[in-house]
Every structure is written in C-alpha cells, then in structure tokens.
Amino acid sequence: MATYVTQPDSSVSPRKGSDIVKFGVIGYGYWGPNVVRNLDQLDRVDLMHVCDLSASARERVQKAHPHISVTADPNDLLASSEIDAIAVVTPVWTHFELAKKALENGKHVFVEKPFTSNSAQAQELVELAAKKNLQIMVDHTFLFTGAVRKIRQLLDENALGKLYYYDSTRVNLGLFQHDVNVIWDLAPHDLSIMDHLIQTPPEAIVATGQSHLNGHEDVAFITVYFPDQVIAHVNVNWLSPVKVRMTLIGGEKKMLVWNDQAADEQVKVYDKGVSVTSREGVYNLLVNYRSGDMWAPRLERAEALTHELGYFVDCIAKGETPVNDGKAGLRVVKMLEASTKSIRERGALVYL
Ligand SMILES: NC(=O)c1ccc[n+]([C@@H]2O[C@H](COP(=O)([O-])OP(=O)(O)OC[C@H]3O[C@@H](n4cnc5c(N)ncnc54)[C@H](O)[C@@H]3O)[C@@H](O)[C@H]2O)c1
Numbered sequence: 001m002a003t004y005v006t007q008p009d010s011s012v013s014p015r016k017g018s019d020i021v022k023f024g025v026i027g028y029g030y031w032g033p034n035v036v037r038n039l040d041q042l043d044r045v046d047l048m049h050v051c052d053l054s055a056s057a058r059e060r061v062q063k064a065h066p067h068i069s070v071t072a073d074p075n076d077l078l079a080s081s082e083i084d085a086i087a088v089v090t091p092v093w094t095h096f097e098l099a100k101k102a103l104e105n106g107k108h109v110f111v112e113k114p115f116t117s118n119s120a121q122a123q124e125l126v127e128l129a130a131k132k133n134l135q136i137m138v139d140h141t142f143l144f145t146g147a148v149r150k151i152r153q154l155l156d157e158n159a160l161g162k163l164y165y166y167d168s169t170r171v172n173l174g175l176f177q178h179d180v181n182v183i184w185d186l187a188p189h190d191l192s193i194m195d196h197l198i199q200t201p202p203e204a205i206v207a208t209g210q211s212h213l214n215g216h217e218d219v220a221f222i223t224v225y226f227p228d229q230v231i232a233h234v235n236v237n238w239l240s241p242v243k244v245r246m247t248l249i250g251g252e253k254k255m256l257v258w259n260d261q262a263a264d265e266q267v268k269v270y271d272k273g274v275s276v277t278s279r280e281g282v283y284n285l286l287v288n289y290r291s292g293d294m295w296a297p298r299l300e301r302a303e304a305l306t307h308e309l310g311y312f313v314d315c316i317a318k319g320e321t322p323v324n325d326g327k328a329g330l331r332v333v334k335m336l337e338a339s340t341k342s343i344r345e346r347g348a349l350v351y352l
Contacts, residue, residue: 022085023083026050026074026086040065045313048080048083084107085108086109103125103129103134110309111138113189116329119333123330137324138324140196140332146302149300161252167233168235171238182220185236191332200227203227204225206349207220222236244261246259252273257270274288
C-alpha cells in the first residue's frame with residue numbers, strides 16, 4: 001500500500017548560503033531549458049554544469065547562460081565530487097542509466113517524467129536511493145500548479161464530498177515522439193495528478209488506442225478503476241485539430257471543471273449534483289437535481305517548476321521525502337505499463 005504525504009510546504013524560508021545545493025543538468029533539448037532557467041534563478045542553488053550530447057544544444061546553453069560550464073560528457077557531472085544533485089532531462093530510455101549512476105555516486109536526482117521505461121528499473125532506483133539515503137524527485141510538474149494545489153486543498157477540506165469520477169482530456173496536434181507512444185508522452189501528467197488527488201491505489205486499467213503514422217499509438221483512451229466506485233478516464237491524442245486541457249472532477253456534494261488553458265478562472269466549482277431517493281423500492285426512484293452557484297477560487301500564479309525545484313532543494317536540505325518521490329514515479333510507471341499491456345490486448349482489463 002502506497003503512503004502519501006500532503007501538499008508541499010511553500011512557506012519554507014530560504015536557507016543560508018552554506019546550504020546551497022550544487023546542481024548539474026543533463027539534457028538541454030525542449031524541456032531542459034526550463035529546468036536550467038529555473039535552477040539558475042533559485043537562491044539556494046549553484047548550477048555548475050549543463051551536459052548535452054548535441055553541440056547545438058551546448059551552444060544554446062552558452063548563449064543563454066554564459067556563466068554555466070557545458071560539457072558533452074555526462075560523466076563530467078556524474079563523477080564530479082563538487083556536485084550534490086543531478087537533473088536528468090533526457091529521453092525516457094536514458095533515465096535509468098543516468099539516474100542510477102548519479103545515485104551510485106552519492107547524488108540526489110531530479111528525473112523527468114516518465115520516471116523510467118519500466119517498473120523494474122523504477123523499483124531498483126527507489127531501493128538504491130533508500131540505501132544511499134538520497135532523494136529522488138520525479139518531475140510531475142502539474143502537482144505544483146496553482147490549480148492542482150487548490151484542488152488538493154478542496155479535497156482535503158471534503159468540499160466535493162465523496163469522489164465519483166476524474167475525467168481528463170489532453171489532446172493537441174503533435175508533438176510526435178520517436179521513442180514512446182502518446183500514453184507514455186502525455187498520460188504521465190494525468191496519471192500523476194490522479195495519483196496525487198485520489199490517493200488510493202487503483203485496482204485495474206483498461207486502455208484502447210491506435211497508431212496511424214509512426215508505429216506508436218497516437219490516440220488513446222485509458223480507464224482506471226479505483227476502490228469505492230471511483231472511476232477515472234484519460235483521453236490523450238496527438239491527432240487533435242485543437243488543443244484541449246480539460247479535467248472534470250465529480251463529487252457527491254460538488255463538481256469542478258479545470259480548464260488549464262483558460263486565461264483566468266481556470267478552476268470552477270459547481271454546486272451541482274444529483275440525489276436519488278426511492279419511495280417504494282427501486283422501481284420508483286425519485287431523482288433530484290441540484291443546480292446551485294458556481295465559484296472560481298483564487299489560484300497561486302507562480303510557475304510550477306519554480307515551486308517544484310525550490311521544494312526539491314528544501315527536501316534535500318531537510319532530508320525529507322518529496323510527495324513526487326521515486327515511489328510516486330513507480331506508481332505512474334506501473335499504470336503506464338498496465339495501459340500498454342491493455343492496448344496490446346485490445347482493451348483487456350489489467351489488474352494492478
Ligand atoms: N515535465 C514536463 O512538463 C515535460 C515536458 C516536456 C518533456 N518532458 C520530459 O523531459 C524529457 C526530455 O524531453 P525533451 O522533449 O526535452 O526531449 P528532447 O529530445 O527535446 O531533448 C533531450 C536532450 O537530451 C540530450 N541527450 C540525450 N541523451 C543524452 C545523454 N545520454 N547525455 C547527455 N545529453 C543527452 C539530447 O541531445 C537532447 O538535446 C523526457 O523525459 C520528457 O518526457 C517533461
């Protein structure tokens with residue numbers, strides 16, 4: 001049974017200079033520049049080196065951050081006695097080897113989503129970090145958005161009542177990945193949010209999907225069954241003419257809509273619901289629809305990655321385990337594996 005921790009503490013004060021964490025970043029492609037920019041801006045971080053195999057990526061680092069040293073050899077970072085923590089921002093199939101070496105060399109690791117290519121690798125990294133007393137943080141970025149932090153708070157306050165469902169749509173045109181299908185690319189976001197919000201281990205998964213262009217599924221639908229009649233659904237698609245980032249969460253007392261693309265009022269809470277009473281047995285059901293007010297809670301506006309990396313530095317300094325630790329990464333990888341298995345068997349129910 002997984003153990004869960006509540007929201008990260010955003011009120012932790014900056015630590016003194018001696019607690020500075022020395023970082024190296026491996027991978028400066030599409031997402032790496034965001035990690036580098038954020039680490040470089042954090043007071044308690046000394047970002048020493050960035051590594052990328054590609055010469056053009058290294059040139060981009062030098063242009064944007066002339067004070068940071070660059071290298072083509074990951075071992076310059078992994079074996080460095082100066083570096084305390086490594087961020088692995090490379091394609092998923094490289095995560096395991098790089099993170100393992102970093103941990104073996106006594107470094108904390110921040111690893112991109114999805115954590116690893118399979119659950120055996122994730123399990124091995126979790127055990128290695130525990131043995132070495134090091135922290136793993138998996139970049140489940142969305143947990144640190146104002147929207148997810150607010151939804152977590154609403155659930156903690158039982159504002160929605162008993163949870164009925166979680167239904168998320170994450171579709172757009174491309175970006176086609178060469179090494180993974182649309183599930184491994186986009187669904188880690190939804191599965192990690194779901195894991196964080198529902199906080200109960202799922203029972204089983206059904207997934208369907210189809211590949212049309214490059215041999216990897218580009219359209220997929222995942223259904224996740226949780227105990228107590230909680231059900232979740234995720235729609236991920238690289239072939240959508242429009243970009244949609246929309247999540248519905250239904251509870252017994254209230255329901256909410258999170259539109260991640262809205263300029264403001266991203267989360268709207270509806271006082272809507274249904275209650276059923278039966279007068280004379282099940283054949284005489286009386287259905288009452290409740291349609292009350294809608295309100296949009298105020299959300300924190302800070303960039304999620306800034307908050308997340310600051311929290312990682314806190315966890316390292318205090319020796320605390322982050323909510324998005326290696327075990328959280330492992331739980332998501334297990335759901336991804338189960339989804340892949342179900343797709344291969346054309347929608348078979350796969351127990352977790
Ligand atoms: N958290 C998020 O919201 C988010 C968003 C996008 C991507 N990602 C994740 O970030 C990771 C990287 O994705 P991307 O889109 O930036 O990929 P990318 O292909 O654009 O960039 C990867 C970079 O890593 C470099 N690289 C590969 N292997 C290397 C190695 N062994 N040593 C040094 N450099 C190496 C490549 O040269 C490339 O520049 C993936 O795991 C992806 O899922 C996360």
